[in-house]
Amino acid sequence: MKKFKNKCYVLLGMIAIFNGAIAQESKIAEAKIISVSNPLQSHGIQVGDVLSRRIVLEVKAPYQLSQQTLPMKGVRTNDVELSQISITKTASQKVIRYSIDLRYQVFSAVFVPSVLQLPAEKFALTGGPQALSVNLPAWKFWFSPLAPKGMNKARENMHMQFKPTLIDLQAHANKLLVFSGMLIVGLLGLVYINADKRWLPFMNGAFAKAHRKLKKLPRNTDGEKQALSYMHQAFNQLHGGNLFANELNRFLSKHPSFVKLSKEIEAFFEQSNQSLFAQNTQNSEQLMADLMILSRSLRDCERGV
Amino acid sequence: MVPPLDHQLSDWRNHALKLENEVKKVIVGQDKAIRLMNIAIFARGHVLLEGGVGVGKTTLLQSIARCIGGAYERIEGTVDLMPNDLIYHTYLGEDGRPKIDEGPLLRAGENLSVFFFNEINRARPQVHALMLRVMAERHISAFKKEYRLPHMVVFADRNQVEKNETFEIPSAARDRFMMEIPIEIPEDRELRKSLMFNVKFQHAENLTKQVESNVLQFDQLNNFSDILQSHIKSSPTLEDYAIDLWESTQSPAKYGIKMDTVDVNRLVHTGASPRGMGMLLKAARVNAWLMNRDSLYPEDIHAVFHELIAHRLVFNSMYENRRTQLAREFTTQILNTVAVPAQAKAA
Known part of the structure; x- marks a missing residue:
């Protein structure tokens, strides 16, 4: 309970200080300023700007606000002109509450930033035995000029308009071009290596054809004979005439890209002779698989891969 | 025994x-x-x-x-x-x-x-x-x-x-x-150079005496030749090839044979004879045997083709004076063009 009382005293003390502050402004008991609302921004104010203030007063009866002594609309004080004043009155039995809206417009023509102020106003009260008044303090703000001092002609202050500098993208463009080229070449290479179709140039070589045909053959004795025929046709086509085992050296000297497969080619001719002429039974399935590998390798040689 | x-x-x-x-x-x-x-x-x-x-x-x-x-x-x-x-x-x-x-x-x-x-x-x-x-x-x-x-x-x-x-x-x-x-x-x-300067080539008679005599038994050659011919086999593919070669000597254009200097259709009057082709295969079998094989390969035919066929070809008379050169070119073209296995069958 004691604590509660202490808190109440502190609160009352604070209220007393607050009232004292307001009383300091009004300095009378018959009227008091309830609130003063100033513009939110006190800097960057430029010529022509309109600033508003609102003051709310409470006046005890029998006093009331004197209408004749209100600030005059159009009065200019230090380049700040009162452009509008409006009063709203709310009356009760004992007090009258006034809400006064003041609108000022700044007409200063100075060329340097300077401190101006909304002027202090005085509101007189009538109706009572004493001549009382309520003072509204001045409100200072920074005025920002629109133009620098000494500007005579606009031309002197004109600057040449430069086109904004563009960011240099050439290096990126070059990189993009190079990488795109590499990508395309790589893709073409992959297609060239792996594709069986003939929709790219140089893809219709003798061994490419043979490889395509071999893939369609059955894995039996008939297929084996046919596969050997296709392979021989491919060799003959590339050689420009019939190619036999005893002419392999001449063939390889004419087509050096096949040299790395010389052993495989020799083995092929031997297998072919065995199958076609010696009639030795061979494992057709295995032979066909070998021929598939060989034809693919020869196709790669043919394409220079 | x-x-x-x-x-x-x-x-x-x-x-x-x-x-x-x-x-x-x-x-x-x-x-x-x-x-x-x-x-x-x-x-x-x-x-x-x-x-x-x-x-x-x-x-x-x-x-x-x-x-x-x-x-x-x-x-x-x-x-x-x-x-x-x-x-x-x-x-x-x-x-x-x-x-x-x-x-x-x-x-x-x-x-x-x-x-x-x-x-x-x-x-x-x-x-x-x-x-x-x-x-x-x-x-x-x-x-x-x-x-x-x-x-x-x-x-x-x-x-x-x-x-x-x-x-x-x-x-x-x-x-x-x-x-x-x-x-x-x-x-x-x-x-x-050796033929000119090596004195051993001056006396042909002495030269032949350096050769060992009676390396073969001449009176057994006929029998062995028969054995050899029976031993070497030929596959159907090779037989087809031999037939194609024969026909190509008779109708070269049919096999797409071309020559640089003459029209093959006018060149050949008569191709190889059946006896000639029989001899061709006989000689080819010997070649296969000498190569230590028991099957005929196309290479065996090639080894003897020109020497077996060229002198059997009958050319039209206008080409006879160039026989040696044309026969060589013709047989070369045949071997170069007639495919084995035949392309028609392979296609």
């Missing part, structure tokens, strides 16, 4: 290769001709040698004859040579009375293994006719009896350059020869 077949084949092959090596000791730069003559010996075919003067034809034949063993007889073709000069000759005996003796063809009887007819194109057609009959039948009737010449092979040569006082051998006569082998001067410069 007859040795097993494998041993026979192997032993005879060793003998055949030895014959080649022996002849190569004294004849340089003619390896291919020596191999072809070896093939002809084992295929029991007669050989026509074609080449210029002094290229070593006679030395080659004498060397081979020495290796084969048996009797060797020789006669020179001349414009006045008559058939009876081959059969007998007449002379005055010691008693002053005329006598008749057997000629070079009959003198050795069944031991005759090599009969060398030098410059056969200088002899008259009558002589050709007799020789062709003997070559085909290997027997002849004379002195009221029949002379058999079962082991005889005829080696003849002709000089293609010289045309005076010569008689062109008719196509039927050429067909009796299994091969016509060109003997050319070696192109290798070192070989030529």
Whole structure:
């Protein structure tokens, strides 16, 4: 309970200080300023700007606000002109509450930033035995000029308009071009290596054809004979005439890209002779698989891969 | 006791290769001709040698004859040579009375293994006719009896350059020869130098004596040849190929054969004969055997194709004077164009 009382005293003390502050402004008991609302921004104010203030007063009866002594609309004080004043009155039995809206417009023509102020106003009260008044303090703000001092002609202050500098993208463009080229070449290479179709140039070589045909053959004795025929046709086509085992050296000297497969080619001719002429039974399935590998390798040689 | 077949084949092959090596000791730069003559010996075919003067034809034949063993007889073709000069000759005996003796063809009887007819194109057609009959039948009737010449092979040569006082051998006569082998001067410069400066080549007679004699048993060649021919097999693919080759000599355009200088349709009058193709396969089998195989490969046919076929082709008369060159080009084109396995079947 004691604590509660202490808190109440502190609160009352604070209220007393607050009232004292307001009383300091009004300095009378018959009227008091309830609130003063100033513009939110006190800097960057430029010529022509309109600033508003609102003051709310409470006046005890029998006093009331004197209408004749209100600030005059159009009065200019230090380049700040009162452009509008409006009063709203709310009356009760004992007090009258006034809400006064003041609108000022700044007409200063100075060329340097300077401190101006909304002027202090005085509101007189009538109706009572004493001549009382309520003072509204001045409100200072920074005025920002629109133009620098000494500007005579606009031309002197004109600057040449430069086109904004563009960011240099050439290096990126070059990189993009190079990488795109590499990508395309790589893709073409992959297609060239792996594709069986003939929709790219140089893809219709003798061994490419043979490889395509071999893939369609059955894995039996008939297929084996046919596969050997296709392979021989491919060799003959590339050689420009019939190619036999005893002419392999001449063939390889004419087509050096096949040299790395010389052993495989020799083995092929031997297998072919065995199958076609010696009639030795061979494992057709295995032979066909070998021929598939060989034809693919020869196709790669043919394409220079 | 007859040795097993494998041993026979192997032993005879060793003998055949030895014959080649022996002849190569004294004849340089003619390896291919020596191999072809070896093939002809084992295929029991007669050989026509074609080449210029002094290229070593006679030395080659004498060397081979020495290796084969048996009797060797020789006669020179001349414009006045008559058939009876081959059969007998007449002379005055010691008693002053005329006598008749057997000629070079009959003198050795069944031991005759090599009969060398030098410059056969200088002899008259009558002589050709007799020789062709003997070559085909290997027997002849004379002195009221029949002379058999079962082991005889005829080696003849002709000089293609010289045309005076010569008689062109008719196509039927050429067909009796299994091969016509060109003997050319070696192109290798070192070989030529050796032929010029090595004194061992100065005396051909001494040269042939360096060759080992009787490397082969001439009287067993016929039997072994039959064994060899039965042993070497040919596949259907190869038989088709041989047929294609034959037909291509008759209808070259059908097989797409083209030549640079002449129209093939006008070039060939008559292609190879059935006898010629039979001989081709016979010689090819010998080649397969020499290569230690028991199956015929296309390469075996190629090894003997030109020498077996070229002289059998009958060209239209306007091309006859360029026969040697055109025949070589034609046979080369055939081998280069006719595919095996045939493309039509492969496609």
